[in-house]
Amino acid sequence: MTKMNRRGFLTSSAGLVIGLSLPIAARAQSGAALAFESDGTEGTFAPNAFVRVAPDDTVTVMIKHIEFGQGPYTGLSTLVAEELDADWSQMRAEAAPADAVYKNLAFGMQGTGGSTAMANSYMQMRKAGAAARAMLVAAAAEEWGVDGSEITVSKGVISHGDKTSAFGALAEKAAQQTVPEDPTVKTADQFVLIGQDLPKLDTVAKSNGTATFSxxxxxxxxxxxxxxxxxxxxxxxxxxxxxxxxxxxxxxxxxxxxxxxxxxxxxxxxxxxxxxxxxxxxxxxNAETRSTDAIFEAFSEAAAQGGQDAEMIGNGAADIDGAAQVIEAEFRFPYLAHAPMEPxxxxxxxxxxxxxxxxxxxxxxxxxxxxxxxxxxxxxxxxxxxxxxxxxxxxxxxxxxxxxxxxxxxxxxxxxxxxxxxWTREDDLHGGYYRPLTVHKMRAGLAEDGTLTGWEDVVVNQSIMAGGPMAQMMQDGMDPTSYEGSTKMPYDLAHARTGWAQMESPVSVLWWRSVGHSHTGYATEVFLDMVLEAQGKDPVQGRLDLLKSDMTRDRGVLEKVAEMAGWDGEKVKGDKGYGVALHESFSTYVAQIAEVSDVDGMPKVHRVWCAVDCGVAVNPNVIRAQMEGGVGFGLGTVLFDEITLADGGEVQQSNFDTYRMLRIHEMPEVTVEIIQSDADPTGVGEPGLPPIGPAVANAWRALTGETGTTLPFAKKTGA
Known part of the structure; x- marks a missing residue:
């Protein structure tokens, strides 16, 4: 087999790529008129580390965030194309190599995660495109001997009167221009591409098999x-x-x-x-030899001790024990593998x-x-x-x-x-780096008149960050990713406490889609439904009544999803149950309502309504896809998935026959509505997942009276 051509790229060490930060460094292209396209073609205009304009008029955007289906190739290229006034058909995307110039502004290093790709790149990529446009316009003004302010750019064509040029013809002259230090970007009313359902740049290659994976x-x-x-x-x-x-x-x-x-x-x-x-x-x-059941029991015992204070509001949990009614539940979440299609x-x-x-x-x-x-x-x-x-x-x-x-x-x-x-599939499923096994011990007190006297959530799990390079992100010895979502809730809980107990095990743990929110969203929203039911309140109106006055975005998605689903307060209609959940994660607000029936003792989810507020919707097509994907991924998890250790400590799952994925006929119909917003965009790769589990569990409890406190649901049926 012949050796494949290596992917070429511009490197700062070669002097052809200029670092771009906010504001853009006012450095020209080191006097170079030419840069090199990935195939070595001369004539490419590279005004900064992110934008390359080739002689054939194609615009390649160097994407600093890995593309594994969540859409940064398309989303970040949209930002550049918008400010460059390019035509979408001329846009291309290529992965940026490892280089400090491509650092994630939220992390301080190059990396993807925490749904930060769009949030940290929004202005950076727009300014990259605006800088390239300004230099092309300056080149045209010099070429034609006209004032640059009289030049227009639209769909990749630069114009002044009867003079026109595509980008490539001006590349060499544009490379001689000074990089603007802080180029002006458009106002929202000037957007042409941002907010449109543009086709993803990587879809064709992934569909016809020409896309190259490692x-x-x-x-x-x-x-x-x-x-x-x-x-x-x-x-x-x-x-x-x-x-x-x-x-x-x-x-x-x-x-x-x-x-x-x-x-x-x-x-x-x-x-x-x-x-x-x-x-x-x-x-x-030095190996872990306990079974999953034994680990759960140890974690449950730790939960009963209350853990350290992660958050205290008012009197905390002090008034729960003396309340007229005490509601309690213990939620158990298993280790979970990520199981990506490519190991x-x-x-x-x-x-x-x-x-x-x-x-x-x-x-x-x-x-x-x-x-x-x-x-x-x-x-x-x-x-x-x-x-x-x-x-x-x-x-x-x-x-x-x-x-x-x-x-x-x-x-x-x-x-x-x-x-x-x-690594084979079996290597990965056996190899650890799971979502941490977690126990939530929940308690709430109600007075005689139904008033909530106290709320407590004690979270017990291993820390993902402790002992590694990310330990510097811990706060006073606490790992916020272990209990995020249980704290800073949008509800006005006058007296509440969140506790955390850190446990140790040789089992390696890692971030998993939506991280702590994947279990805290479930525990808090299912338990809240139990409390509202004890108070005799409607699940939607009860949540709306509890929301703090300034939680307008939470309120917006909750009201929208109720409208979408035609919520009328009836939790059971015929053989269908309906449940709601609301959760904010990574600064994106999502509410979902699920329609569920009982098929052989397991929830069958027929429909899901989803409302999302993620700020400016750069590409609604990608947002809807990520919400749908989050629903499918989260649903399969709560229904079927767990990694278990047998007595002696060996993992029992090995491939998709024992770690079951959601099948196509089990995917519900999903309707997504995006809230119009002028807030800066936030991520969508993870926030669609946390609400689906509790929405299904709340619908299931409404339909059957059973509360899903131990996941997955299949555990009780053997499905």
Whole structure:
């Protein structure tokens, strides 16, 4: 097989890309009239790190956020196209390489997560486009000998009277212009592309198979590598015998690395077969050997102790025990895998003094230095190419850069060469980095007249951030991602307390789609429904009455979703139950109502109505898709999914036969309405997920009287 052409890109070290921050640095293109397109074509105009205008008039936007289906290629390109006054047909998108100039302004490093892609890029990318437009206009004014203020740009055509030009013809002259320090951007009433249902830039390539993922990459002489990891979390290699593995046709080497035993072969099949032939003795002295049930019991006992104060309002929980009525519930949430369609994989070319990596890197700002550190290379001699990825849901957002480290260790152990590291589906489901197993112990007190006297939510789980590079984000020893959504609720709870107890386990945990909100949204909204029912209140009106006066955006989505669903206060109509949930996460507000029936003891979700307020709707098509995707992903999770440890600590799930995804016939009809807003845009990749679980659970309880306190729902039926 011939060697694939490498993805080229402009690098700051080559002097062709100019750093762009807010405000844009007033640096010209170092006097260079020419830059280089990814195929090496001369004549490309690159006014900054994000925009390239080619001689054929195409505009390529360098996207600093990984694209794994959530839409940054399209969304960020829309911002550039809007300010550049380009035609959408000429827009292209390409992944930016690992480089500090592409840092996430919310993180301070290059990375994607927390639904921050649009929020941190909104003005940055608009100003990048505006700067390029200003330089093209200045070039046209110089070429034609006219005043730049008299020049217009529309759909990729620059005009003055009877003179017109496309972008490419002016690229060389535009490159000579001074980069404007703080270019003027449009007002909302001038938008032409922002707010329109533009087709996604990556859809065609992903549909016809021409899109390239790291799993698609092959090189002549490449070795495929799989690693035997400890079957129990915290286990380590005691000894191993590779003699049988080395007899497998195609297996060329076996090396021990810090993560386990790596098998190098001429094909994936041979590598896996060789791994199966290894004889490994494991040291489990520091391993997790408890079952899931035992871990839940330990967490439940910790919840009963109350934990540390994460938030105190008024008298907190002091008045609950003496109330006329005390409502209690314990919610149990299992470990969850991300299970993206494309498991972890990556390719490294390593030679003396340098290395180049291709992988679906969600945190290039961490993966790049990790590779350099393992291989003892200067960072400038390491290049990380960010590839399209087949999903993530948090799986590739590794604060420990564990996959990049393992890839580099594979190369280090074998020496210079080309290596492709592959994690199989089973490797990933067995490998940890799960959403933390969590217990919520909820209590509320009601006075004789039904007044809420106190609310308490004690959250118990492992910390994702503690002990790693993100530990600096902890607050007074507390990990806010563990209980976010249980605090700062929009409801006027006069007396409330949130507690948190941090637990320890060798099981590795990681951010999972919507992070803490994925369980806090469920626990708080289901428990609130229980409280409102005890008060004899309507679930929608009861929430509206509880909302603080300044929670106008929460109120807006809740009123809108009630209108969409024709809510009339009837929670059961015939054989259908209806439930509502409201939750804000990542500064995006979402309310959902679910229609549910009972099919063989399991919820069958027929329809979901969803109202979302995410500020300016840059591309409504992407927003609706992400809300629908969040509903589908969240629904499958609450109905079917859990990672369980057997007695002894080994994971029981291995592939989609035992870690079940929502099937197409189980996907409900989803109707999405986007609230018109002039607020700065916020993310949509995660906020659609938290409300679906509680909306379904509340509909199920209305229909059957059963409260889903232990997830998944299938646990009680064996479905």
């Amino acid at each position: 799993m698609d990459l092959y090189r002549d002489g490449m070795k495929t590598v799989v690693v035997a990891h400890a079957p129990k979390f915290g286990g380590a290699v005691a000894s191993f015998d590779d003699s049988a593995a080395l007899k497998v046709p195609g297996v060329e080497a076996v090396h021990q690395i810090p993560q386990g035993i790596a098998v190098y072969a001429t094909s994936t099949f041979a590598a896996i077969k060789g791994r199966n032939a290894l004889d490994i003795q494991w040291d489990d002295s 972890l994989d990556g390719l490294i070319e390593y030679s003396e003094g340098k290395a180049e990596v291709w992988m679906g890197s969600q945190f290039p700002g961490l993966d790049h230095p990790a590779v350099a550190n393992v291989l003892s290379l200067e960072p400038a001699n390491v290049r990380v190419n960010v590839m399209l990825a087949g999903g993530s849901f948090g799986r590739r957002a590794q604060d420990t850069a564990h996959f990049a480290n393992e890839l580099a260790e594979v190369a280090k152990a074998a020496g210079p060469g080309t290596y492709k590291l592959v």
